[in-house]
Amino acid sequence: MIERFGVSLAAAAGLASALALAGCNETGGMPGPSAASPIAVSSFNLPPGAACTKEIGAYQNVTKSDLDTGNLEQKVYDQIQHELARAATACSAGNGGEAHSIVAASKSKHGYRA
Numbered sequence: 001m002i003e004r005f006g007v008s009l010a011a012a013a014g015l016a017s018a019l020a021l022a023g024c025n026e027t028g029g030m031p032g033p034s035a036a037s038p039i040a041v042s043s044f045n046l047p048p049g050a051a052c053t054k055e056i057g058a059y060q061n062v063t064k065s066d067l068d069t070g071n072l073e074q075k076v077y078d079q080i081q082h083e084l085a086r087a088a089t090a091c092s093a094g095n096g097g098e099a100h101s102i103v104a105a106s107k108s109k110h111g112y113r114a
Contacts, residue, residue: 044088052091052099056084059103062112080106 046053063080066072083106091099107114 044085044092046088046091047094050091050096052087052096052103055100055103056087056091059107059112060084076110080110083109 046056060081063072063077067074067077083102087099087102087106090096090102104114106112
């Protein structure tokens, strides 16, 4: 039947192979620019045993877990890390109340229970 349309069997097989392989090509393009690395809160010298140290660490652990499980986007995680860096600066300066306020505001802003 293929010969009837003036196409040889070899040409038809070649065309079918080319079409099948064409479906394998991805044209997703280059990945976009990545966000700057968030500041690691662990790099701050937080007072051991202080309430602000525990609060910052707990919030950081929850957000890292949410990022790892896909429940939090990278850009939101990075914003939270920058907010936690501000809280860590306040905490390491002995301003636990200010650190608590920064963490509470961040939790409220991003939908975490304060």
